Amino acid sequence: MKLTIGYFYPELLNLYGDNGNVEILCARSARRNIDIELIPISLITKLTSELMHKFNFVFMGGGPDAAQKDVYHDLVTAKGDYLRDYIDNGGVGLFICGSFQLLGKYYKAADGSVLEGLSIFDAYTEHPGDNARRCIGNVVCYLNEHLLADPVFQAVNHVGDTLAGFENHGGRTFLESSAHSFARVAKGYGNNHADASEGIWYKNAIGTYLHGPVLARNPHLADYFICKSLNVSELAPLDDELSTKAHFMSLRLKQ
């Protein structure tokens, strides 16, 4: 068994400690004697179907605007099709904040300019303008009940139906009616501060606004990704006293 992680643009998309998600997946796998291979994909990496086939997990974080423009160009001209094939064929992946937005249909910036997205996720993002308040703060949400009901999720879930994280985004993301949200917001803004949706759940890929990094205080989600990636139905349990405590303490944080 080996977890092979394709980490997209680690040097460009690494705001708010999101690289911690990869560190956490590696640590939790190592503790179970699961082999790990981490393959960084940068702007200059020549992506091939062969390389994509090696991955059983893909991670992409969020970044500052300038970095996201470079990434966007590279995705549209070179790597986007590979990523689409991977996700459409059930590849497991986690896409945070800026990359969650880039994988949608389009991003309309504060100045009204429109950036076409990869249209992998059935969602679009619009920035309501510089005068609108950024969505910043602690978040508590409830996992999508269908995701929660997945036997794989049930097998590794020793935490419950909640997620804890921190959000910091200007854009508001709206899911098309056919799309499934990742979670439902109990505290915080979520995708758009209007319909209580948080993130998107499409096949085995998840897009979310949750930083923290999201896998730190949500060990059930981390193990779900490991299980799905390795295509196994259960994992050896770890001592999760600390992460579980951190999870429940986070539920009480002020927004």
Next chain:
Amino acid sequence: MYWALATFAKLTKFILNTLKIGYGYTFPGFLILKLFPNSLGYYKNLFPKGVILISGTNGKTTTAKLITHLLKESGFTVTHNTSGANLPSGILTHLLLSTNVWGRVQSDVAVFEVDEFHLPALVKALSPEVLVLLNLSRDQLDRYGEVDTILSKWQKCLAGLPATSHAVIDATQNYLHSVTANFAGTVTYFEAATFKPRSFFEQFSASNIAAALTCGALFGLAEDVMLDSLLTIKPAFGRGETITYQGKSYHILLAKNPASFNYNLSFLLSTKSTFDQVIFALNDNIPDGRDVSWIYDIDAKALRQFCEGKHIVVSGIRYLDMALRLDYAGVDMTNLSLISDIQKAVAGVRADNCLVLPNYSAMLEVRKILQGRKIL
């Protein structure tokens, strides 16, 4: 005309500070720069002994403070942006405050720390006699590809300085050396290793002290006199302070973001500092920022190496987050105590030498406990 501006600045600063509104050291300069964008240029060549500008990502506050202290101890009168306002608006405010209403400067020399992005504008306006360049934090700025942009801007502004000017540069920061390519003045390199620290503060600030000593020498200050003067300086809050409390020594290194945290760790590892006990204190109050995600930008390997064999105490409002971060970094959790209450964590210290790595509000809390009084 000048008297009107200077009076305006003094009055505004007085009102803002009295009413505790803040911005007293930036607003007057900000407004005047809007009205008269070239007003900083007025001060060029006005100080009899010249202007010293200090820039870099880490240590500019401490270095400027050290240089000011050394010069004052040797009898110079100094204008210095003590408030830490290091943008053009802040520096103009300090300049306006330091002159009389006729525009005459009342000090021999001006010492300003300058934000690295705004250095070119200030160099152009003030034509400093001495320019001290410390470092550019690559790990922070490289993400945005900005190091090279800043370096080329620095290089351009140095090219405009006269042959009488001095550049004082950290010898160990090789990437900085290119900025003097077209510089007509004299370049002097300094190096932390040439200075033998006598205290925790001096050890922590060795490279800043080396910069200050080099700068002081350019003003004719004798080394032994400067070394004596150094003994009377007090470090800025939490920046290498040592406080004795109930017979034990507490060394405080502010660790408020990934840059300062990683800098502290590399300092502690390189000097092989020996502390039996370490307190990590993490809060999420407003001045800290509510988001603690950045703790995952702390270098995991350095964290693991540093914690090895030490008794670790994790404290503060977000102690569980910090403990979890240490756990994922691979720190041995068997020798670790979780004490959320900072007061209890400090009081429970058994070792004679304890190191505290707090973020901002946690640092204020620790100082308050150790000094037995409120500071803010």
